[in-house]
Amino acid sequence: DNTYNRYDNSTHVTCITECPADWYSESSECKQCPNGKTSSKGSTSNADCKCVAGYEDDGSGNGCVECPINKFNPSSGDKCKDCPTNSESSTGATKCTCKSEFVSNDDGSGHLKCVTECPQDKYEDNAKCTPCPINMESPGGSGSILNCTCKSGFVTLVTTTTR
Secondary structure, three states: OOEEEOOOOOOEEEOOOOOOOOEEEEOOEEEEOOOOEEOOOOOOOHHHOEEOOOEEEOOOOOOEEEOOOOEEOOOOOOOOEEOOOOEEOOOOOOOOEEOOOOEEOOOOOOOOOEEOOOOOOEEEEOOEEEEOOOOEEOOOOEOOHHHOEEOOOOOOOOOOOOO
16 A cells, blocks of 8 residues: 555545646645646646636636636636627536527538528528538528428439338
8 A cells, every 4th residue: 555644544645656637746746726627637737727618717826717608618728708699608608509599500610600590402400500411402591301302413212111
């Protein structure tokens, strides 16, 4: 066993090669990150302790506060950001969602875009714009996959399964 009691039976000392996650080394001793902060295993400075996603530094460097309403923080260590246009969030959010009268249209950039209706060649499915299947198209504002039809030069093949 590499642990011994120091001072009394409530303080234990262990010799290790690096501090565990949520701790950092300072003057050859592991110290716990301030409340609400996290760090990776092997951290060597209090600066390595970051606020978790949905929170940001409280300004003192010693704690974290939840992101306020309509702001979000998707990863540890970052500051809370404003939700994109036509979206919203609750406190402590890691992402925003489109307001009820809007749908999410992923343009491939990884950023939330909330629109009033889906663009051409997409249809609305569970408040998200979904691309029509390959070789199919739809007009803007389509609310169902049933609005997707074969592109010019393609024909429809309908098959049924029998048991």
